[in-house]
Amino acid sequence: MSPVTLSPTSVERIVYHVYDISCLPQFNTPGCGKHVCSPATPCKVARELLAPLSALRLVASSWNTAVQNFRQAMRETFFSRVEDGYYPHPWHINTRVRKAVLLARYRVFRTIQTEAGSRGVYVAYDFGGSAGCAGACEVVVKAWVAASDFECQREVAAYRALGTCPGVPAPRVAGALHDPLCDVHALVLPKLGPTLEDLRALLPDKRFDTRMVLTVAIQMIDRYRNIHARGLVHSGIKPGNICLAPPGSADAPSMLYAIDFGFSSALDANAPLPSAHRIDAVGNRRFMSVFAHHGISQSQRDDLESLAYLLSYLFHARLPWDSDGTAGARSHSRPPPAKQQQQPHVWRVKIATPAAVLFRDMDACFHEFWRDVKGLAYAEVPDYDGMRARFSACLMALEEGKAPISWWDIWKEVGGGR
CATH class of the missing domain: 3.30.200.20 (Phosphorylase Kinase; domain 1)
Known part of the structure; x- marks a missing residue:
């Protein structure tokens, strides 16, 4: 019986078939x-x-050619x-x-x-x-x-x-x-769960209630305590950079994760004063601290100031300095469009905004938090326990007889994941 000769095209079909049935x-x-x-x-x-087909490449040139052609042909298919x-x-x-x-x-x-x-x-x-x-x-x-x-x-x-x-x-x-x-x-x-911005967008009035904001405050104070203890300043807080715990994880249902450390910087706890050299002013202009706008080196107080802006935003669905073009701004060093040149700088509005406006209709614990943050010196270690305790006391009073916040339950209630 004469041997069977396979053309390269036939061999390619065999290789493709073996790869296909492995699905x-x-x-x-x-x-x-x-x-x-x-x-x-x-x-x-x-x-x-x-593996058996690959071994045949060593003894049969037709197989070697077929496998090479197959990979080259499938590369474009894979890409598209x-x-x-x-x-x-x-x-x-x-x-x-x-x-x-x-x-x-x-x-x-x-x-x-x-x-x-x-x-x-x-x-x-x-x-x-x-x-x-x-x-x-x-x-x-x-x-x-x-x-x-x-x-x-x-x-x-x-x-x-x-x-x-x-x-x-x-x-x-x-x-x-x-x-x-x-x-x-x-x-x-x-891969973590959805972000707070994803959740906010699904809420009927696009804003968090007081219990939700308090839970965020407590969680993020814990996050920043740990981040600062490891000698780092986040400088990247915004709703899109705070995620729910992964679905099905062992973390508590109220657990939040901080992500995106592309703007972070080292914290020099031994430096009594900010650096004499101006740093690049990078970050989200809506939430960055006033000192960050001016390129002053960052410390714990700057992260907590940004957290205060975030809490106000989650409750009110906007900030006093919001205007067209600032919502998606990523870097203060990027010049705004020409039509916005006449608008006041964001940092000027931040300085001029009193706590009564920033935390309008919010509990007194937010005003107290703001007072403590603005009273911090450069690189001074904040009283994380005291700040957290005030938010916790307010949350406990609101949660009397209610189950604690579960972010995933809220996500499902508003139609997340459909």
């Missing part, structure tokens, strides 16, 4: 196909099924399938992170935020476990084109300093690792 029926993610890995970087299950609408320029980070599987196990499938084409935040599948794609879980990937990006350096340094700080997500990889195929530096974090 597990219990894993069926809408819009992503059965597998989230790629032929060039297969998951554990696909790799084991493809995962991205509904990608940025067309190859230099843009949105295009780069979808060029291949990041760090051999993370497949990006949704963009959370991208900026200037050089940095971005994404959601990805992690298929690196023993179950392969069947056990893939979602993670958050922060990526930068250049390792010298100041946000990349600050973020990596912050997570190293924070370690296992309660209420702060612990990175899944050490630092921002470089992926040579995508040519980006990636920091992988666990």
Whole structure:
């Protein structure tokens, strides 16, 4: 009997068929196909099924050619399938992170935020476990084109300093690792629950009630106590940077996480005065402290001042200095549009706004908190216990006979996740 000769096209079909049958029926993610890995970087299950075919490459040139052609053909399929609408320029980070599987196990499938084409935040599948794609879980990937990006350096340094700080997500990889195929530096974090801004947007009147604001105040004082104790100033508070605990986690239902340390800075507890050199004024202009607007080095009091602005915003759904164009501002150093040049600077409105306006219709404990914060000297250690105790006493009086706040229950009540 004469040997059977297979054409390269036939071999490609066999390779494709083996890869296709390795898809597990219990894993069926809408819009992503059965597998989230790629032929060039297969998951554990696909790799084991493809191993015999890969071995044939060593003894049969037709198999070697077929596998190479298969991977090349599937690369474009993989790229277009995962991205509904990608940025067309190859230099843009949105295009780069979808060029291949990041760090051999993370497949990006949704963009959370991208900026200037050089940095971005994404959601990805992690298929690196023993179950392969069947056990893939979602993670958050922060990526930068250049390792010298100041946000990349600050973020990596912050997570190293924070370690296992309660209420702060612990990175899944050490630092921002470089992926040579995508040519980006990636920091992988666990995927948390929705943000306070997501929750606020679903509330009927777009604002939190007093119990909810008090719970945020207590939680964030705890977060900042731990962050400051590790020698770090957050400088990044806003509703979009506070997340609910991951669904199904062992954390308390009222647990909140602080994220985004790209604007953080080291806290010099031994310095009696701010630095004589002006620092870059970066951050969200709505919530940054007055001193931050002027480039004065930050300390504990600045984080707590920003927290006070956040509490006022959550209760009133706006701040006294809000106007068109300030809501999405990210950096004070970025000039506003020409039509806004006649508006007063945000820091001037902040200085001129009394506590009676900032905390209008709010409990007296918020006024007392503001008084204590504004009385802090540079790098002075705040009385976290005293601040927290006042908020706790007010919350206990309001919760008499009621169950404590559960963020996930509120999220479900307002239709989150539908």
